[in-house]
Amino acid sequence: MFSDEQIQQETERLYQKLQHVGFGKALCQMFAPLTLEINKIKKEKNAVILAHSYQTPDILYGIADFQGDSYQLSKNAQETDADVIVFCGVRFMAETAKILNPTKTVLLPSPAAGCSLAESITAEDVRKLKAQYPGVPVVTYVNTSAEVKAECDACCTSANALKIIEAFPNESIIFIPDKFMAQNMQKLTTKKLIAWDGSCIVHEEFKVSKIQQFKQKYPGLKVLAHTECAPEVVEASDFAGGTNDMMRYVEKTEAPSYMLVTECGLNDRMRAEFPEKDFLGMCGLCPYMKQNTLGLILEALKNPKPGQVIEMSEEMRKGAERSLLKMFELSQAVPAVEKNPVHI
Numbered sequence: 001m002f003s004d005e006q007i008q009q010e011t012e013r014l015y016q017k018l019q020h021v022g023f024g025k026a027l028c029q030m031f032a033p034l035t036l037e038i039n040k041i042k043k044e045k046n047a048v049i050l051a052h053s054y055q056t057p058d059i060l061y062g063i064a065d066f067q068g069d070s071y072q073l074s075k076n077a078q079e080t081d082a083d084v085i086v087f088c089g090v091r092f093m094a095e096t097a098k099i100l101n102p103t104k105t106v107l108l109p110s111p112a113a114g115c116s117l118a119e120s121i122t123a124e125d126v127r128k129l130k131a132q133y134p135g136v137p138v139v140t141y142v143n144t145s146a147e148v149k150a151e152c153d154a155c156c157t158s159a160n161a162l163k164i165i166e167a168f169p170n171e172s173i174i175f176i177p178d179k180f181m182a183q184n185m186q187k188l189t190t191k192k193l194i195a196w197d198g199s200c201i202v203h204e205e206f207k208v209s210k211i212q213q214f215k216q217k218y219p220g221l222k223v224l225a226h227t228e229c230a231p232e233v234v235e236a237s238d239f240a241g242g243t244n245d246m247m248r249y250v251e252k253t254e255a256p257s258y259m260l261v262t263e264c265g266l267n268d269r270m271r272a273e274f275p276e277k278d279f280l281g282m283c284g285l286c287p288y289m290k291q292n293t294l295g296l297i298l299e300a301l302k303n304p305k306p307g308q309v310i311e312m313s314e315e316m317r318k319g320a321e322r323s324l325l326k327m328f329e330l331s332q333a334v335p336a337v338e339k340n341p342v343h344i
């Protein structure tokens with residue numbers, strides 16, 4: 001279908017970026033026919049591909065039109081004029097794209113791409129919390145299902161959580177579903193946060209002792225932790241925030257080496273974006289994020305199966321949209337809260 005010359009050119013294009021994450025020419029050559037075909041069908045169908053930073057490098061640099069964190073990608077989803085959105089991330093992210101684009105086709109390549117945080121809480125759980133704490137606003141981290149978002153007052157991301165919490169005049173806020181993010185935010189606000197017992201299976205695994213070992217071994221090492229990590233891990237780090245915050249931190253600082261206490265995909269992304277910088281140490285693999293593959297993306301674009309197409313009732317969509325739009329409104333209306341991310 002593609003000529004040898006086209007395959008060769010595509011191999012070179014992929015290799016320029018992917019060599020920095022350890023992909024050899026042979027691997028790039030293997031990916032080339034797939035990325036060529038996906039990019040061709042993408043144009044024919046007026047589709048856009050959004051990829052979270054935790055996706056594999058072949059997806060991020062082979063076919064994605066936009067790469068970033070949940071907030072960045074939800075803005076991209078809000079602004080696109082494509083007819084089809086392929087969301088390379090997990091289900092709640094693809095749902096967010098659908099909530100903001102009800103008339104577009106939104107595809108999630110792997111129906112198995114869930115999230116331990118999103119699965120920790122249901123709409124019924126939120127209704128019970130609201131009955132238990134009447135009048136207390138509910139702020140949900142975007143890592144929740146559409147039905148949960150529809151029950152809440154506003155969404156937030158790791159990048160704007162504190163700003164959204166502070167925007168409400170109330171003294172107490174129900175903050176769901178991540179207990180560690182709630183504990184991290186509690187240190188930065190005088191409001192009382194009522195937390196849910198959810199956690200990320202990747203970020204809950206990181207330990208302070210490992211950070212200390214690396215800091216001893218590599219003088220000058222800068223440690224960046226995601227705010228889904230436990231408070232003691234955040235405290236032992238030099239910086240805490242969301243994935244885009246970490247990218248900006250690395251871009252703006254000079255250090256002999258960096259350690260990213262988050263999902264391994266961000267290490268690959270940093271190595272590709274900042275090949276002159278040194279990244280080392282620990283990271284964790286999210287089994288949900290790694291469900292998407294080039295093969296599934298091609299399948300979804302060509303002939304999507306029902307499980308790959310995101311659908312929801314209009315009532316649920318409108319409720320969830322209200323929570324998301326409130327986040328966009330508050331994150332623009334409220335002056336920047338510089339304490340979030342945590343410290344530099």
Ligand code: SF4
Pocket residue numbers: 090114115116117118143200201202203263286287288289
């Ligand atoms: S890294 Fe954690 S929060 Fe992100 S999708 Fe995976 S399980 Fe969910």
